[in-house]
Amino acid sequence: MGDREELEIFLEYLKQNQGCDLTVYKHSTLQRRLGVRMRQIGVNTYHSYIDYFKHHSEELSILLDTIFINFTGFFRDFDAWEYLANQVIPKIISRKKPHEPIRIWSASCASGEEAYTLALLFAEALGIEQYLQQVQIYATDVDEAALRQARQHCYTISEVAGVPPAFLDKYFESTSQGYVFNPTLRRRVIFARHNLLEDAPISKLDLLVCRNTLMYFNPEAQVKILIRFHFALKNLGFIFLGKAETLVSRSFLFTPVSIKHRIFSKGAKLESNDVLMLSNKPSQKNTDILIESKDLWQSAFETNPIAQLIVAPNNKLIGVNKSARNLLNMSANDLGNPLPTLPLVTQFGELNTQVEQTLQNRSSVSIKNAQWSTATRVYKLDIDIVPISDSNCRLLGATIIFKSVTN
Ligand SMILES: C[S@@+](CC[C@H](N)C(=O)[O-])C[C@H]1O[C@@H](n2cnc3c(N)ncnc32)[C@H](O)[C@@H]1O
Numbered sequence: 001m002g003d004r005e006e007l008e009i010f011l012e013y014l015k016q017n018q019g020c021d022l023t024v025y026k027h028s029t030l031q032r033r034l035g036v037r038m039r040q041i042g043v044n045t046y047h048s049y050i051d052y053f054k055h056h057s058e059e060l061s062i063l064l065d066t067i068f069i070n071f072t073g074f075f076r077d078f079d080a081w082e083y084l085a086n087q088v089i090p091k092i093i094s095r096k097k098p099h100e101p102i103r104i105w106s107a108s109c110a111s112g113e114e115a116y117t118l119a120l121l122f123a124e125a126l127g128i129e130q131y132l133q134q135v136q137i138y139a140t141d142v143d144e145a146a147l148r149q150a151r152q153h154c155y156t157i158s159e160v161a162g163v164p165p166a167f168l169d170k171y172f173e174s175t176s177q178g179y180v181f182n183p184t185l186r187r188r189v190i191f192a193r194h195n196l197l198e199d200a201p202i203s204k205l206d207l208l209v210c211r212n213t214l215m216y217f218n219p220e221a222q223v224k225i226l227i228r229f230h231f232a233l234k235n236l237g238f239i240f241l242g243k244a245e246t247l248v249s250r251s252f253l254f255t256p257v258s259i260k261h262r263i264f265s266k267g268a269k270l271e272s273n274d275v276l277m278l279s280n281k282p283s284q285k286n287t288d289i290l291i292e293s294k295d296l297w298q299s300a301f302e303t304n305p306i307a308q309l310i311v312a313p314n315n316k317l318i319g320v321n322k323s324a325r326n327l328l329n330m331s332a333n334d335l336g337n338p339l340p341t342l343p344l345v346t347q348f349g350e351l352n353t354q355v356e357q358t359l360q361n362r363s364s365v366s367i368k369n370a371q372w373s374t375a376t377r378v379y380k381l382d383i384d385i386v387p388i389s390d391s392n393c394r395l396l397g398a399t400i401i402f403k404s405v406t407n
Contacts (some may be wrong), residue, residue: 007031010046018060019055022067024197024221030067037066038253061145070146071386072110074117074155074162076211077243086120086262088238092206093125095236096134105202105232106139108213112150112191113159115139118209119185120171132188138202140194146373147191154179181273201232208233211262214240219366223248270338307402310388313359315339329374329404342381347372351383351400358385358398370404380406 007027011372014020022030034049041147043049054057075081095100101242102122106115141147149150160179172179194202196213207230214222229239230253239254241262256262301308307327310319316338320330328344339345340352356366367383384401 002329003031007034010034010050013050013053014060020060020064021197022217025067025216026218026240029216033067033069034063037063064143065145066199068146069253070110070141070143072113072212072260073114074160075164076114076162077261078162080240080243080263081117081121083258083261084240084263085125088120088240088257088308089125093240095206098130098134100134102135103134103202103205103208103234104137104207105205105209106137107194107196107201107208107210107229109139109141109150110143110146110192112139112147112153112189113155114209114211115150115189115191115302116141116153116181118207119189122156123171123182124167127210128184135188137189139191140202142193142195144193147193149327151191153183153186155181175190196228197221199275201228203232205233205237207238207240209240210242211240212244214241214245214247219247220366220384226253230266235267237266239264239266250315309400310397311339311359312397313399314396315356315359317342318397319399324402327374327379327404328372331356348383351385354383354385355398355400358387359395362387364391372402378406379404 004027005331008023011023011030014022034046038044038049039298040176041052043052051270055252092102104118106118106124113201118137119131119135122135122137126134138206139150141150154175155172156178160172163172168179171182171185173182196210197217210225210229214225217225226247233239238257241264243262245262254266257265304321304323304356305323307324308319308321309317309324312318317337319335320332320334325332330342330344334342339355347351347365348370350367358365364384364386366385370381370383372379372381382403382405384403386397386401387398388396
């Protein structure tokens with residue numbers, strides 16, 4: 001049996017017997033981290049690791065500590081935080097009346113440094129009194145041990161190394177235990193356990209920060225989380241991701257604000273300052289911008305270099321972009337036809353069943369190495385079928401993405 005199959009059996013054991021689903025984490029990362037733990041306890045195979053689990057009830061939490069590396073820091077990637085402080089936070093504040101709440105979620109906050117960085121920057125921008133009135137920061141992580149540390153708001157000298165000295169003076173107290181983050185600001189930060197894949201997201205957010213975490217998940221899980229994040233944000237709310245997170249740049253869910261700093265927004269383009277001053281009642285100008293942004297998404301779909309189809313819940317084709325028309329020899333005349341009647345279904349035998357399953361179960365599936373022949377070429381394609389829903393979780397259909405893996 002290959003390493004991969006053994007790993008899959010081990011992950012299935014964890015899921016069925018330990019109630020812990022790690023199947024959505026990238027296998028390469030898992031293999032590395034599992035290897036570290038297995039070496040520590042002198043176990044050589046996944047099979048013997050399952051035996052070890054059966055005799056050591058505390059092993060799951062030790063393993064999770066090894067897997068969920070909680071590496072974090074105040075102002076981690078300083079330039080990105082500087083951009084957030086100078087360009088994004090003032091915009092969030094300018095949209096609000098002084099009595100309106102500002103809702104922020106630090107999702108996967110590890111030991112709290114990110115959440116306190118947010119508290120500090122909003123306190124700087126608003127002043128402490130106004131901060132206490134307006135700001136609510138929810139800070140969550142799946143790891144209870146990290147949250148316990150976060151709640152203590154006390155850090156060692158090396159842990160506060162990233163805090164600019166002026167802020168260290170102003171917002172931390174140096175004690176014999178370490179540097180204690182300002183308890184008054186701390187009052188507006190609520191810590192709670194939350195699993196990004198299982199628990200309902202926090203809603204009506206002005207800013208969602210989820211950094212250096214999505215990259216641990218496989219693309220399907222990342223898309224699932226990004227769709228949840230999209231629901232969680234208010235229109236024009238901001239999302240701030242980690243440097244290595246790239247999937248969102250390729251999704252149509254968010255509009256880039258600064259790709260370099262991985263800051264995006266939900267909804268309209270953000271070039272004009274007027275857009276950011278949205279009142280409760282949208283003005284004609286704002287409505288135009290929203291319409292314009294709908295056109296923008298349509299044209300982004302149309303010009304995407306990856307071939308893509310969209311089917312409605314009744315399995316009829318409702319979207320086919322230019323790359324799909326070229327690659328799959330389709331035309332606009334195919335629109336409105338049931339998927340099973342389209343010629344491409346005869347070449348991709350299982351496509352129809354897989355799309356039906358996706359629509360029924362609302363979960364993504366992939367078909368690997370499917371063969372597609374044109375008059376001049378044979379292509380190898382990986383086909384991803386991903387369900388799409390609206391903000392009320394109503395199923396809108398499924399998107400079928402054809403990625404060429406031809407050598
Ligand atoms: C590398 S840390 C990132 C911490 C912080 N966001 C930062 O960028 O500095 C990744 C965090 O993701 C958390 N995590 C992993 N899987 C998670 C899940 N399914 N739901 C919520 N948090 C998760 C881990 O516990 C860990 O604290």
